[in-house]
Structures are given as structure tokens and as C-alpha cells.
Amino acid sequence: MVQQRGASGHLPDPDQAVYGISVAAGLAGIGVQTLRLYERHGLLTPERSGGGTRRYSANDLARLQRITELVSAGVNLAGIGRILDLEDANADLHVDNDRLQADNVRLRGAEESPPEGI
Structure with a gap:
């Protein structure tokens, strides 16, 4: 049976x-103090409830998994921060590139279509 995400499903949205x-x-398989350490180093920023309690999303858990992989590979926390920043920037560039390619296809299609009324 497949579990569904979101408002109509059983699991929360990945960013909730x-x-x-x-x-x-x-x-994540780590200690609470380690999680706080990662937060202090800016590797992750959980949301806060109205009372100030940290709340983590599935996206945060995926980021924690990436952090623990890098720690296991021997990368220090400053290096991990830089790697995560570069990976985030790369992901943003891929999104922008996909949008620009779609715009290009759409504009070329409009260019090839005859004007209305002809």
C-alpha cells in the first residue's frame, strides 16, 4: 500500500x-547535542513553534542525512557548510535552467505559429 503525502494523505508535506x-x-541517528551543534554552525535552521520549540521537517531530516554522510567522510563542519551552500546554489540553478528552457520552447513555438486571423 502506498502512503500519500500532503493534506489528503497520511504523511506531512516534506517541508512541513x-x-x-x-x-x-x-x-537521523545522531544525538540531540549534535543536532544543536549543527544548528549553531548554521548547517540547518529548523522552524520554531510559537513557544520556541524546534520543529524539523522531512527536508530537514534529508539535510541531516547529507550532513552525517559528509561527517563520516571526514569533512569538517566549515567544509560541510560550504558544500551544502554550493549544493543549494546548484539546485537553484537547475530550477532556473529548467524554467528558461521551458520558456525558450514556448517562445519558439509561438514564433512558428502563424498569427491569428490569417
């Missing part, structure tokens, strides 16, 4: 912050 710090740490 629903996990407390102890649950997020447990799911």
Missing part, C-alpha cells in the same frame, strides 16, 4: 515542520 528535536535526532 512536525518533528521535535528528540524525534529528529533519533530518526
Whole structure:
């Protein structure tokens, strides 16, 4: 059986912050203090509830997985920060490139179509 995400499904959206710090740490396989350390170094910024409690999303958990992979590979926290920044910038560029390619296809299609009324 496939579990669905989102408002009509069973799982929260990937960017919806629903996990407390102890649950997020447990799911990531790290300690709570390690999670706080990563936050202090700016590697991850969880949302905060109205009372100031940290709340983590599935996207945050995926980022934590990437951080732990890099730590396991021997990369220091400053290097991890730089790698994550570059990966984020690269992902943004891919989104922009895809949009520009779609715009280009759309504009070329409009160029080849005869004007209306002819």
C-alpha cells in the first residue's frame, strides 16, 4: 500500500515542520547535542513553534542525512557548510535552467505559429 503525502494523505508535506528535536535526532541517528551543534554552525535552521520549540521537517531530516554522510567522510563542519551552500546554489540553478528552457520552447513555438486571423 502506498502512503500519500500532503493534506489528503497520511504523511506531512516534506517541508512541513512536525518533528521535535528528540524525534529528529533519533530518526537521523545522531544525538540531540549534535543536532544543536549543527544548528549553531548554521548547517540547518529548523522552524520554531510559537513557544520556541524546534520543529524539523522531512527536508530537514534529508539535510541531516547529507550532513552525517559528509561527517563520516571526514569533512569538517566549515567544509560541510560550504558544500551544502554550493549544493543549494546548484539546485537553484537547475530550477532556473529548467524554467528558461521551458520558456525558450514556448517562445519558439509561438514564433512558428502563424498569427491569428490569417
